[in-house]
Amino acid sequence: MTTSAAPPGTATLPPPEQPSILLDTAFLRLWAGATASGLATWALPFVLGLAVVDRTLSATELGLLLAARTVGFLAAVPVAGVLADRYSRRGVVLWSGLAAGAAAPVIALGVDRSVLLMAAGAALAGAGQGACRPAYQALTAEVVDPGRRQQANAAMTLAVRGTVLTGPSLAALLAVFLHTRTLLLGIGLLWLVSACVPGRGARRTDERAEQDNDAATSLVAQFREGVQEARRHPWFLAGLGALTAVIATGYSATGVVLPTVSRDDYGSQAVLAGAVTAYTAGALIGALLIARWHPRSAGWVALTGLALYGLAPLSLLLPVPAAVVLAAYAVAGIGIELFNVPWFTAAQREVAPDKLARVSSLDFLLSYGLAPVGLAVIAPAVAAFGAEPVLLGCAVVCFAAPALAALAPGARTFSRQPSRGR
Structure with missing residues (x-):
């Protein structure tokens, strides 16, 4: 079944009399916790990375720590998805935040002493990060009523993008006065905020009725039930495939090639910094736009936004002024939030609550989990074939994958329910 409470074709229209989500105390607590987790992540x-700059860590050691964090993330995501459906979503948020918070002093203790200890802490931090993602996503559906979830998801992403835009300057400033260990302990405090600030969501009527049966079912079997639920929504599988393709190609290609293009074609790293800033600023604009815009064909609009990321590798392929590269990244940023917010909102509306x-x-496991694979493949491909064909291929994938996803049943509205026309 789906959780859509409105007639087909009107499910995305919020009741006009509802107050702003920013006046909802329960949501603000959830928002503060999610923001803290995003900033800590x-x-x-x-x-x-700053520790590498001041020679506290080597580049090889940094790579080991980031790999350990990724392994922890990927291992925890599917398990957390099962636990958050079987037990309290609030409880999973609590324990994941506490685990990630406990990892910070472990990493700090290993600084200048033991890389293996730091790697163990990084893996634990990644596990906490991975565990909180599906739990926060599901808890949002419990805390926020259906008519305001798009606004809530936009507010969530605004906070994340805002921290990405302002965080580097703040962290670099703090690094002038504070040691790496102190900064790591500060990250641990952010995780404590994430763990403790959010409140409980509405009690799920199905939660206790099926708990005994769930407890007797293996984690693998229960995760398989989630996969089966995802298969009931062709638009979801198609959209997830498109998102995974864009991240594995477009994101990875620009991550590998952008620094080189900035240095070799434009003579400095200014284009690199400018493109990252433009992308984040564009994402902020996109989130503000989609917070109030409820297009009838929300799925097609979202997939069009996702396809706009193809402009990023395309701008690096062509001999264009630096301003064009920055504009392309800004448009890509707008597009990614035109996708993200309706995507999360549709999943919260259409997927069975339990x-x-x-x-x-499953969404986070594939879309974010395959990103390191893309990075690992793109660099050798550039070395073997050159940057131009790789960028062209990535741009084609970024445009084609969302276009193909738009043909899936239900893709127009991100819903299994038929629309009522245009």
């Missing part, structure tokens, strides 16, 4: 690799965390974990 972003801050760890940045702070470790399987939402598992379906969300």
Whole structure:
């Protein structure tokens, strides 16, 4: 079944009399916790990168720590999806935040002493990060009523993008006065905020009725139930495939090639910094736009936004002024939030409530989990074939994958329900 409460064709229209989501105390607590987790997730690799700059870590050691964090993330995501559906989503948020918070002093203790200890802490931090993602996604559906979830998801992504835009300057400033260990402990405090600030969601009527049966079912079997639920929504599988393709190619290609293009074609790293800033600023604009815009063909609009990322590798392929590269990244940023917010909102609306965390974990597992694979493949491909054909191929994938996804049943509205026309 689906959780859509409105007639087909009107499910995305919020009741006009509802107050702003920013006046909802329960959501603000959830928002503060999710913002803290997002900031902590972003801050760890940045702070470790600063440690390389001041020679506390080597580049090889940094790579080991980031790999350990990724392994922890990928291992925890599917397990957390099952636990968040079987037990309290709030409880999973609590324990994942506490685990990631406990990892920070472990990493700090290993600085200048033991890389293996730091790697163990990084793996634990990654596990906490991975566990909280599907739990927060499902908890949002419990805390926020259906008519305001798009606004809530936009507010969530605004906070994340805002920290990415302002965080590097703040972290670099703090690094002038504070040691790496102190910054790591600060990350641990952010995780404590993430663990403790959010409140409980509405009690799920199905939660206790099926708990005994769930407890007797293996984690693998329960995760498989989440996969089966995802298969009931062709638009979801198609959209997830498109998102995974864009991240594995477009994101990875620009991550590998952009620094080189900035240095070799434009003579400095200014284009690299400018493109990253333009992308984040564009994402902020996109989130503000989609917070109030409820297009009838929300799925097609979202997939069009996702396809706009193809402009990023395309701009690096062509001999264009630096301003064009920055504009392309800004448009790509707008597009990614035109996709993200309706995508999360549709999953919260359409997926069976007792399987939402598992379906969300499948989303994060594929879309984010395959990103390192893309990075690992793109660099050798550039070395073997050159940057131009790789960028062209990535741009084609970024445009073609969302276009193909738009042909899937239900893709027009991100819903299994038929629309009522245009």
